[in-house]
Amino acid sequence: MLAPRHIQNLSEATAVEHHWGYADRMVPCTSTPDDCVYLDLVYRSHDLSMLYSGIMWAIIGGILLLWAVGRHFARSQPSGVQLPTEAGEGVPQRRSALERLQRAIPSYVRRYGLPDAARPIFGRVTRTQVLTLAVLTGYLIVFSFVGLIYKMWITPAKKFPGVTNPPGATQTRSTLGPWSDRIGVFAYALTPLSVMLATRESILSLVTGLPYQSFNFLHRWLGYIIFLQSALHTIAWCIVEIRLYQPQPYVAQNWIVQEYMIWGVVAMILLTLLVVLSTPWGIRLTGYEFFRKAHYVLAMVFLLPGLIVWFIDRGIRLARTTLLHYNFLPSGHMGFRSASANVTLYKDEVNGDVVRLDYNHPQDAWAVGQHFYLTFPESSIWQSHPFTPVSLPVFSTDSQRHSYVFRARKGETKKIAELVMKRIAHVKDHQESHEGLMADARLSVLMTGPYGERTMSSLAPNANIICIAGGTGIAYVLPVLLDLAFRPQNPDRHMSLVWARARNGRISDPDPWSSVPIRQLHELRSSMDL
Template identity: 45%
Template sequence: MVHIQDHSTAASVIHHWGYADRVVPCTNDAGSCEYLDAVYWMHDTSMLYTFIMWAVIGGILLLFITLRTLRPSPRHIARFSADEKDQAREPGSAYSRAWAGLQSTFRKCLLPESFVGLFGHVTRLQLLVLSILLAYLLIFTLVGIVYKTWITPVKKTNLFNTRTGLGGFSDRIGALAYALTPLTVALSTRESILTLVTGIPYQSLNFLHRWAGRIIFIQSFLHTLGWTLIEGKFYQPQPKVYREFIAQKYMVWGCVAMMLITFIYTFSLSRVIRLTGHEFFRKTHYVIAMIYVGACWGHWQQLSCWMIASLGIWGIDRGVRFLRTLLIHVGYVNGNRDFGFHSAQSSVEYFDDPDGGVVRLEFKHNHETWQVGQHFFLCFSALTIWQSHPLTVASAPELHPALPHHTYIVRCRKGETRRLKELALGQVSEPASKGGATLSSKTTSVILCGPYGTTLLPSHPNVGHEASNIIAVAGGTGISSTLPVALVAASSPAFIGIPLDFIWVIRRHSNMDWIKSELSELQRQSRSSELNLRIHIYITQESPPEVRSSQDSASKSLEDIEISHAPSSKACFSSSLSSSNPNYNITYMDSVHPSLATIVSGFLDTRACSEYRTRVIASGPAGMGQDLRAAVASVNDGSKVWKGDRRWDVSLDWDDRMG
C-alpha cells in the first residue's frame, strides 16, 4: 500500500498494527482513496480475528483446566486397605455417576474411527476438533471482506488499475497463517505445554499438527496466488509493476518462504516419506521448518511476533530435551568419582523370524524411575547420534535403591532398526536355528531421553491406584505396553481380586521367546488363588504342535486335540500345554485373527466387576487399534453407568509405539 500513498504531502500518519502506516489525508483519486479505506479496515479486522482465534484457543485450554479440576476424584485402592476397597464398591455419588455416564456416552459417539482412507487411524473426536478449526478459519477468512471492484486511472497514462477485495482477502489468509504457526509448532513438540494443560499425550496431538501444517500451506499458496494476480495482472503497466514488486526484499523472502513450505508439505506426504525414508523426513522437517519461520519473519516483519513465538516454543522444547538427557546421563557412576557423561550399556539380543526379526534390548542405568506405560527416546550412538526412536519400556519400573532395569522389544524393519539388527548380527555366536532362536547377543551404547507419556499404573505398590477392571490387549511387539501392566498387577497386593485379562496376539509360537522369562513368571502368578489374572495367547499363523506332529509322522489323529471355541469366525485349536492351568491358555487360530469385540464384550459379561469401571490397555498394529476403538465404543453405556453398573464405563489407552 506504500506505493500508492504520497508521504511527502502527508499531514499526519496513522499507525496500524501489523501493517504499513496510513497517510492522511488521501490525495489520490476518489476510487483509490476508497480502496485504501477498505484495505486498512480489512487489515484491522484481520488482526482482530487473529486475536479472537487465540482467545478461543486460550478459552479451550482454560476449559480443559476447569474440567480437570471439577472431575470427581478417582477412588483408589491402596495396599492392604480393606476400607478403601469396600468404599470403591459403593455406587458413588450422583455427581460422579453423571460424570462417568457422560464420559461413557461421549466415548460411544466419538471414539470410533471414520474416514480412515483420508485421515488415517484417528478418532471421531480428533476429526471433530479439526472440523471446528476448519470451520472457524473458513468463516473468519470470508467474513469482513469488502467485495467490491474499483477501476482507477494510472497517472500519466491512459491505463487503469483494477482494485478489488482480493488484496484484503489475501492479507487475511496470510495473517491467519502467521497466527496459526505457533500453534502448529506447539502441536509438534515433545515437551508440550498443551499436554501439561489438557492431559492429552503429545503423540495424539500430531494429527492436528499435520493438518494445521497443511492448512498453512494452502493459506500460503492462496496468499501468493492472490498477490501474484494483483501485481501481475490487475495493476498497470505490465510487466513494469510486477518486476518492481517481485524485486523488493520482503518479496524475495516471501518467495523463499513459499518454496520452503512447499518442500515441507511435499516431503511430509506418506507416499514421499516411504520413498525417501523416515530419517530423511525427520531431519529435513526440523531444519527446513525453522528456516521457513525465519523467512516468514523476513517477509513481513510487522507480524514477526508470531514467528518469535514459534521459535521460542521450538527452542524451549529442544532445551528441555537436552536437559532431560543430561539429567539421565551426567553424574557419578557406581558411587565413584567418575563424573561426566555416561551412556547406558545395553545388551542386544536378536530373534529371527520371517517378518524381519526382533531385537530385545536390556540394560540398567542409574536415574529416576518412570511410570508404567511411559516411553523413552533411545539413541544408539554406535549407529548415529542424529536420530532417536520412541520405545515403550517393556519392564516394570523399579524404585531406588534398585537400579532401574530397562527392557525393550523392537521389531526390525527399515532404517535404524534394520541397522540395529545388523549390529546384533555382527558377532554371530551360533548358526541360526529354526523356530526363532536367538542368533546373537552383544553390547551397545544407548542414550536416553524421557520419560514421556501418560501413567497407566503407579510404579509403587503403596501408592493407591484407581479401582478398575483391566483388559490388556497386545499385538506382536505391542507387548511392550501391556507387559508392565501385567507384571505390576501380578506383584502388587493392591490388585488382589481385581479382574485382569492379559491377551497377546502373535503369529508364531516362537514369538513367545521374546519375553520368555516374564511370561513364565506371569504363568506362575496366574495359578495363584488370590490374583484374578488370566492369560490368553492367540497364535494366528501356525497350527498346534500336535497337528504339525501328526502331519509329519501320521502317528496322531486330530481327535486327540482339544477344540477351543475362541472368539473368531472359525474353530481354533487350543494347546494342551495349558490344560493344567485354566488361567493360562494358548489358542492356535486358523489363519484368522481373534474377534476383539467378542473378547471385550465377553470380559464385561463374565469377568468384570460391576463396582469398578473398565480399562482397556492396548498396543499393536493400526488395524487392531481401529477394531478396538469400535469394540470399546460399542460397549460403553452411559445409562447403565448412571444406574450404578460402572463396568460399562469403558476407556481405551492405546499406544501405537510398536517396536
Template identity: 25%
Template sequence: MDIHQRNLAELGLRASAEVLQGRAAGATPATDAFKSNPTISPYNTGLNGVNQPVNMLFTDILWWSLGGVGFIMLLIRIGQLGWAQLRLVSAMSLKAKQQHFWKTRQWTWMPSLKRNIIYAPLWNKRHNREIRLSSAMNMGTLPSRLHAILLLGYVASNIAYMFVLDWENENKYALCAELRGRSGTLSVVSMIPLIIFAGRNNPLISLLNVSFDTYNLLHRWMGRISVIEVIIHSIAWAIVQVADDGWEGVKHKIIYDRFISSGTIGVVAMALLLIFSMSPVRHAFYESFLNTHIILALIAFICTWVHCISATVKGGLPQTPWVLAIMVIWAAERFARAIRLAYANRSSRGYTEAIVERMPGETCRVTMKLPRYLAIKPGQHAYLRFAGVNPWESHPFSIAWFEHHAADEECLPLSEKDILRIEKDSQKPISTTVSFLIGAHTGFTRKMYNAASASPHHRPITMRAAFEGPYGGHHSLDSYGHVVLFAGATGITHQISYIRHLIDGCNRGMVATRRVTLVWIVRESDQLEWLGIWMNHILKMDNRAEILRIKVFVTRPKVATESLSNSGSVQKLPGRPNVLTLLAKEVDEQMGAMCVTVCGPGGLADDVRDAVRKMQGHGTVLDFVEESFTW
C-alpha cells in the same frame, strides 16, 4: 465529464486518500508504484487496504476458541481423575464380587456417547489401519469421529474468517490487499498451536490427558491450513503486483526487496513442507522427511520473522511478536529435549550403554543401562539413539521392562567407610535398567537388526546409546477391577509393564484390579522368546494364577497342532482371535469397572475398538484406551 470518467476520478481520489493515510501510519510506498497506476500501487505493500481491526478480532476469536476447548477438556480431565480416584480408594480393599457398584454405575447416556462419538471411527470401523498403496507406501490413517469434529470446526472457522471481506469494494486490488492481510494473519495464528502440538514436551499432554499421537494429528492438519493460507497470501499480493508493474516488477521485488524476498523464501519452504509431508512421501521416506522437515520449518520461521520486521510499517507488522513467540517455544522445547537427554545419560557413574540381542522374528531386544535412577511408570515410552546406527535420529519405543538398582554391584567396599556408605544407600535406587523390543522394518530398525545379526554366533553386541524420556504413561489402570490387554507382536512391550504393576499392586492392596486378561497375537511360536525372563518373573509372582489369564494366538504355526496348549491360566491357540467373542466372554465375567487397551497393528486396534463399541450398553462400565504411534 461523463459517468465513466467521474468514477475513475473518484477511485483515484480514494486511492490518494488511502496512500496519505498509509504515509501517516509510517508506510512509504515505492515511488515507481505511483507512476504505474494510483488505483493499484497502494495495495501491493504494507498495510494499505488491510482491515487490521477485523484481523485482530478474528485472531482473538480463534485463540479464545482454542482456549475454550482446552478449558473444557481440562474440566473433563479433572472430573475423570476425581472419579477414578474415588473408585480406586473405595474399591482397592474390596474383593471382586464386592465391586458390583463400580461395574454398573455410570450415567445412562454415557454408553451411547462412547459408541457414537468418543470411540467411533470417522465411518464404519476403520481408524488406525493404514490405507496401503503398495508395500512401501500408504496413505496413513483416518481420524476418529471426535477428532474429525474438532478438525472440521477449526477448518470451517478459518475458511469463514478468511472470506469475511468487503465484497462491495469496487476496487478489486483493494479487495486483494484485504485478503492478503487476512490470510497472512490467520497463517501466523495457526503456527502457534502448530508448534506447541509438535513438541514431545508439550505440557498439555499430561495436563489434559491427551496423547502425543492426537496432538500430532492436530499438528499435521494445522500445518496444512497454515500453508494453504500463506499461499493465498502470496497469490493475493502477486495479483496486485503483476497488475501494477508486470512480472518484471514481481521478479525485481523478489530479488531486491528484503520484505518480499524473505516472504517468498518462507512461502517456498512452507510449500515444500506441505509436499514432503504428504502421507505417501512421509511414510516411504520417513527418516529423510523428518530431517528435511526440521530444516524447512526453521527456514520458514526465520523468513517469516524477517518478513515481519522488514515491513514499511513502523515497528514491523503486528504479527512480529507472535513469530518471536513461535521461535521461543520451538527453541525451549528443543532445549528441554537436550536437558532430558543429558540428565538421563550422563552421571558420575558414566554413560548409557545398550546391549542389543538378535531375537526370532527379525526383532532386537535392547537393554539400556542408565547411569542414574529414573522414575518410570507403566505404559511409558522413550526416544532412543544409538551411536552405531544413525546417531542423529531418535525413534519412540514402548518400555517393556525396567529394574531399579540400589547399589553398584560392580564396586566392592574397600574400607569400613565404604561399607557404611553402601548400607546407608542400600534402599536408595542409584541406577535404572530399561528394556525394549524393536522390530526390524526399514531404515534405522533394519540397520540395528543387521548389526546384531552380523555378530559372531549371534552374541549380544554393546554400543553407546542415549535414552530420552520417559514420556507418556498418563492412562492409569489402577482403579479398574477388570483389565483386558490386547497386544499384537511387539505391542506386548506396552502391555507387559502394566501386568507386573497390577499384580504387584493387587498383592499390596494398592489397586482395585482383580482380573487381568492378556491376549497376545504373534506369527510364530519362536517369538514367545522375546519375553524370556520377564514372563518367568511374572508367572512366579504371588497370586498370579488367580489374577492373570494369558491367551497367546499363533497365526502361522509350523504345523496344525503345534500351538495347541492349555495349562490352566495360560493358553496357546492357533489362528487369529475372534475379538468380539473374547471380549463378550470377559464382559460376562466382569469384575468391577473394566478397561480394554490395545497396542499393535492398526487392523487389530480397529477390531478391538469395534468390539468395545458393540459391547457398550450391556449395563456395565467399559472404557477403551488405544496406544499408537501414528505418523
C-alpha cells in the same frame, strides 16, 4: 516497500497512523476519493486481521486454562490396589450427585468422542480430533470474510516514467487484495500453533494430560490449512499484480523483483516441499529419516515464532536428558554418564534380527504404558527412537531395570544390529543356540523421557482386559499384564492376550526373547487366557 504500493502521497501528509505489523498510513488522504476509500478498506481489514488472530489465540488459551483448572479440581482419586471384599463385608456407599456427574461426563465423552470419524479421509482418528479440526476450520473460514467491504474501484492507470499506457488502460482495485492479506495473516498466526502440536516437550500435553502423539493429526491437517491459505494468498496477489494493475507487463516485472516478493516465493516453495514430502507416498519414496531431517530444515527457515517454540522444545529435551544421566560416577564424583546396556541379539534371517537391551539406571519409576526415546551415541547422536520398556517399574527403589526389545529391519535399528554383530564377533566365548541366541555385548545408551500416557491410571478394578499385539509389539502390553498379575486378584475380571507372530508354534513355545515374561505370566496368573 509497502508505502509506494499504496498510492499514498507522502509529500502532502501531515500525520502518520501506525498500524501494527503493517506499513504506516499517511493522513489525510489526498488521492482520489476511490483511492482513499480503498485505503480505508486495506488498513481497516488489516487491523481486523490482527484482532481476529488475537481472539483466536485468546480462545485457545482460554480453553487450555479451563482444561487445566478442570483437571485440577475434577481429578479422580488415584488408582491403587483395592483388596477384594469378602462376602457380607462393607456397606455400599451411595455416591453424591456431583460425583456421579463427574463420572458420567467422561463416560459420555469416551462413548461418543472416541470412535473413528470419516476413516477414509482422516484415517484412524477420533471424533473429538475431527471435531476440533472442524471448529478451528470453521472459525478460519468465517473470519476470513467478516469485516470486508466487497466492492471494486476502477481508476485510470498510473503513469510511470518512460512507459506509455495503452488507450483506456485502467487500474482495478478490489477486495481481493485485503482478503488475500487476511488469509496470509491467519497462516502466519497459525504457524506457532502448528509447531506446538508437533513438539515432544509439549505444553499442550502438560496442560491437557494427553500424550504428545495425540496432536500429530492436528499438526498434519493444520499444515495443510496453512499451505492452502498461503497458496490462495499467492494466487490472489498474482492476479492483482499481473492482471488487475496496469500497465502490463511493467507492473508485474517491477513487482516480482521486490525483496518482499522474492522472499514470498521462497516461502511458498518451502511450504510446497514440506507438504509434498510429508504425504504418505512422499515418506515411502524418500524414507522416514529423510522426511524427518528435511522437515526440520525446511520448517526451520520459515518463521521466527515457530523457531522459538522449536528451540524451546529442543532445550527442554537436552535438559531432561542431562538430568536423567547426571549421576555419581565410579570415581565418586557427580557427572554426566550414559547408560551401559547389555545387548543380546536373536538371529532371524527371515523376519529380521531381534535386539534386546537390558541395563539398570538410577532414576524414579515411570508409569506403565510410558516410553523413552533412546539415542545410541556409538551409532548417531542425531537420532532418537521411541521404545516402550518391557520391564516393570519398581517404586521405592533408587534404581530401575530397563529392558527393551525391537526388531531390526532397516534404518537406525538395522545399524544397531550390525554394530552388535561386530561386538559379538570379538567376544571369545560367544555361542549360538538352535534359536539363534548370540552372546552378550555392551552398548552405550542415552535416554529422554518418560513420555506418553499412563495406561493403568484410570483402569477400574473390575474392568475386563484384552491386549492385542503383533511381533515385538508385545513389549507394550506385557508390562500391563505383568502389573495386573502382581496385583490382588479380582474374580470378576477376565484378561486375554491376542498375540500375532510371524512364526509357527503355540504361545507355550514362544520366541526366546519373550520366553521369560511369558513364563512369568503363566506362573502368576493361571486364569489368564493365553
